[in-house]
Amino acid sequence: xxxxxxxxxxxxxxxxxxxxxxxxxxxxxxxxxxxxxxxxxxxxxxxxxxxxxxxxxxxxxxxxxxxxxxxxxxxxxxxxxxxxxxxxxxxxxxxxxxxxxxxxxxxxxxxxxxxxxxxxxxxxxxxxxxxxxxxxxxxxxxxxxxxxxxxxxxxxxxxxxxxxxxxxxxxxxxxxxxxxxxxxxxxxxxxxxxxxxxxxxxxxxxxxx
Numbered sequence: 001x002x003x004x005x006x007x008x009x010x011x012x013x014x015x016x017x018x019x020x021x022x023x024x025x026x027x028x029x030x031x032x033x034x035x036x037x038x039x040x041x042x043x044x045x046x047x048x049x050x051x052x053x054x055x056x057x058x059x060x061x062x063x064x065x066x067x068x069x070x071x072x073x074x075x076x077x078x079x080x081x082x083x084x085x086x087x088x089x090x091x092x093x094x095x096x097x098x099x100x101x102x103x104x105x106x107x108x109x110x111x112x113x114x115x116x117x118x119x120x121x122x123x124x125x126x127x128x129x130x131x132x133x134x135x136x137x138x139x140x141x142x143x144x145x146x147x148x149x150x151x152x153x154x155x156x157x158x159x160x161x162x163x164x165x166x167x168x169x170x171x172x173x174x175x176x177x178x179x180x181x182x183x184x185x186x187x188x189x190x191x192x193x194x195x196x197x198x199x200x201x202x203x204x205x206x207x208x209x
Contacts (some may be wrong), residue, residue, distance in 0.1 A: 094191025
């Protein structure tokens, strides 16, 4: 009788030694550039309290959580992003570090959404943040970090472009046009390139755009 074969769950993947070698090359490059820029590495748990993510009202994130109850009857979630965990850490330890704080993190995030080409339920992110500096110089440094990361991976300036979006500018856009549901519009903007043109037109029409 043949043994039953098992495959990975939808949206997840295995890493063979070859895949791990490629992944580790990316990790080493990310770390090298980040440390050259003076960033320090940190880590956060893979599992967090669900409450940490439920405060994002008006966001689709709560519907994309890998959420369950553990054996201690706690409502927990596999982290869908790093920002909330970083904010949790900062609320406890930021007084212990001089500002600005330049931190980076490399790790997995999980979102329960339909797997599609180039987008799975398990993703690996390289996150870099500058905390305690509100000037434009911090933004410029993060953009420079992004550029040097691509160059370190062997790309040239002809292979990529840098695109930036500023939430404050979008909120000002909403205020000038008297759009009260700014969260709803920002969700549309976030997916503007992934939507079919006819669907996008219909959604924007609700905002007279």
